[in-house]
Amino acid sequence: MNWQSIAFDWNQVRAFLATAEEGTLSGAARALGQSQPTLGRQVAALEKALGVVLFERVGRSLVLTPVGHDLLEHVRAMGDAAGRISLVASGRSQGVDGTVSITASDVMSVYMLPPIVAELREVAPGIAIEIVASNEIADLQRREADIAIRHMRPEQQDLIARSLGEGSAHLYAATAYLDRMGRPATPEDIARHIFVGFEQNDRLIEGLNEVGIPLTPEIIRVKSGNGVVFWEMVRQGIGIGVMSDDVAALTPGVERVLPGLGPIRFPIWLTAHRELHTSRRVRLVFDLLYERLRAGRPS
Amino acid sequence: MNWQSIAFDWNQVRAFLATAEEGTLSGAARALGQSQPTLGRQVAALEKALGVVLFERVGRSLVLTPVGHDLLEHVRAMGDAAGRISLVASGRSQGVDGTVSITASDVMSVYMLPPIVAELREVAPGIAIEIVASNEIADLQRREADIAIRHMRPEQQDLIARSLGEGSAHLYAATAYLDRMGRPATPEDIARHIFVGFEQNDRLIEGLNEVGIPLTPEIIRVKSGNGVVFWEMVRQGIGIGVMSDDVAALTPGVERVLPGLGPIRFPIWLTAHRELHTSRRVRLVFDLLYERLRAGRPS
DNA sequence: GCCAATTCATGCATTTCCGTATAGATCATC
DNA sequence: GATGATCTATACGGAAATGCATGAATTGGC
DSSP states (O other), X not given: OOGGGGOSOHHHHHHHHHHHHHSSHHHHHHHHTSOHHHHHHHHHHHHHHHTSOOEEEETTEEEEOHHHHHHXXXXXXXXXXXXXXXXXXXXXXXXXXEEEEXXXXXXXXXXXXXXXXXXXXXXXXTEEEEEEEOSSOOOTTTTSOSEEEESSOOOOTTEEEEEEEEEEEEEEEEHHHHHHHOOOOSGGGGGGSOEEEETTOHHHHHHHHHTTOOOOGGGEEEEESOHHHHHHHHHTTSOBEEEEHHHHHTOTXXXXXXXXXXXXXXXXXXXXXXXXXXXXHHHHHHHHHHHHHHTTSOO | OOGGGGOSOHHHHHHHHHHHHHSSHHHHHHHHTSOHHHHHHHHHHHHHHHTSOOEEEETTEEEEOHHHHHHHHHHHHHHHHHHHHHHHHHHHSTTOOEEEEEEEOHHHHHHTHHHHHHXXXXXXXXXEEEEEEOSSOOOTTTTSOSEEEESSOOOOTTEEEEEEEEEEEEEEEEHHHHHHXXXXXXXXXXXXXXXXXXXXXXXXXXXXXXXXXXXXXXXEEEEESOHHHHHHHHHTTSOBEEEEHHHHHTOTTEEESSTTSOOEEEEEEEXXXXXXXXXXXXXXXXXXXXXXXXXXXXX
């Protein structure tokens, strides 16, 4: 290992990373919980230490130089590694052992959570995870779960809620079904198709009406209260159904119906007890869920 | 970006990295050019900040805990990223522009240097590279090249020489040749095979004799002073030849003859002027050559 | 079993770095 | 064009980290 080459101040790299990501020294200072003069000095010192100019001081804001842009890639890698260090250390830290229960819809439990749980198992082997897969909204107050993933903002004031942005859904059907029954070209064509329903998707039907699909609950001939069963019926070509794009993207053999139709948007919220939020164990799971479910989603 | 999670002291991570790699705090201090108490305090502070125990203090040395071992992987990634930052910054730094000439054997110039030169072009676009591919030993004193890759330690005292460890060579032949002529099972079988010679490989013949192959210069019927021509003849099945394992590994269609036979070892040295070693431009190329040619090689 | 060589831990003086306060500069808005 | 908001750069006092010197403990060799 060439120790001489990495003998510069690594904290100055973090200062550069935050400044480049946030756009301003002041913003970086707010993000890192430091002062603006400190960040400015650290970035200047890094420029001096590396012998390159990272930012062009134009007006009141900073613009990355080409060199700064090329360096940013590796600086991000350094920051990512720092994040993993923090994550693994948190998971192995003393006193996090115990059980964390997560409640989510059956669909999300089946299609979205497993890889996150796998990562959690690696990061924090001492934490046991219980998944409560249910479409009933569990009562966090009564400790039916520690963390809930819901599609509405909780009303109770003593719950901590953090928005995961908005999910999007479209109409989907199996390619085999569409090959057989024809692909609807206009919203009106939908009426002569078979719809697979999900018991609690009144709100989704409202959403469909909003985006211009004249759908009534009566048109649904096949339905299930279990979202996985519902989706399996769609996948096997029984009819058209509404599904979140995230899950649909994971399912081969299905395609969008009326792709031009605007998406049905729904909020996603991560919820936990306020007091539990001070538990390092729950905090760790909460933060990881936030990071992984937020990925690639507008916040 | 979750700035809170990377708000710990990154320099303490470097202290941990150096300590884990070097094995002792004192060694890490020597490597980083800091004092042993500083390193000790930084590692202790990192343990406190992350809430994990990294080292078990047993006797006078430190042993990684399981947590420390798992973290080391990500810490290394952070260090690698830091190294790349340093490398790219050095390459783009002011005042490195100019030409650096490297002399090496034709074989090494053709088979080993191109990818390194490609990386150098990316890292330091301002540096022009000249490769002097020759099996004559260039005279660095007379500025025939800035950096030389040689297979012997230079005698002159005013040259900076750095060992790249030992290379290894074996007998190789094209698979097609061996299919046709049969695979020798003992060193004695060699005598009835066709040998392709390299003009300046008297030392290699000595090496072959040392490892038990009764070879005399007379047995060589086909030879060339150009190493690339020599190797191409071997590759096309004309006969058996001696080649460095590094180059042979890059050549499909050739295989080792008498695989059990111990390797022929030869030293590899990187050489530059002492005064040129203070030039940042030459220094950069020298260090990159060292790192890349040393990779996977015993130092 | 003793001695020499290393290694890690601790006190103390000094240097360096950080945060607060403030000035200077720039952009948006009316 | 004036004003307010926001950003960067600089001065200064205080806090924190660093290096040196030293002590305690362990290992290896004779």
